[in-house]
Amino acid sequence: VELGDGQKFLFDIGTGAMRNVQALMVPANYLTKVFLTHLHTDHWGDLGTLWAGGWTAGRTVPLEIWGPSGAREDTGTKYAVDNFLKAFNWDYMTRAVTINPIPGGITVHEFDYKGMNEVIYDEKGVEIRSWPTIHAGDGPISYSLQWNGYKIVIGGDTAPNKWEIE
Secondary structure (H helix, E strand, O other), rough: EEOOOOOOOOEEEOHHHHHHHHHOOOOOOHOEOOOOOOOOOHHHOOOHHHHHHHHHOOOOOOEEOOOOOOOHHHHHHHHHOOOOOHHHHHHHHHHHHOOOHHOOEEEEEEEEOOOOOOEEEEEEEEEEEEOOOOOOOOOOOEEEEEEEOEEEEOOOOOOOOHHHOO
């Protein structure tokens, strides 16, 4: 999502998503905020491409990822990203010695997936809220983004439900 003032937000980054993003030729430094609806690979499978590719393409700050907790600690966004970084430690270590290590970091903002219409982001006139959604067990959520009198809803994978309308 690109707003009229230039702010950019990625909602889900599934396998193959970065090919499409790169085709738009958006500079890496603008691609720093990622909001995940859930942790199926078709929603976060291209994190490695965004992480490493943005780092080597000139991103100057760590990635920031917002995502839901899980029904258990080992099914939440923080756990997933922490273990992603462990799995890619060799990649991190070899890049960190030749280029600035700061953009190789990831800051996770995990929030309770059970929160109803919870504000999870409120900066520069943008408010993003989350609520539970119906999809493959506990944990998936939907988002709304409000800015400058506009509002959009991002449902990820869901079925019709009362929360989307509310």
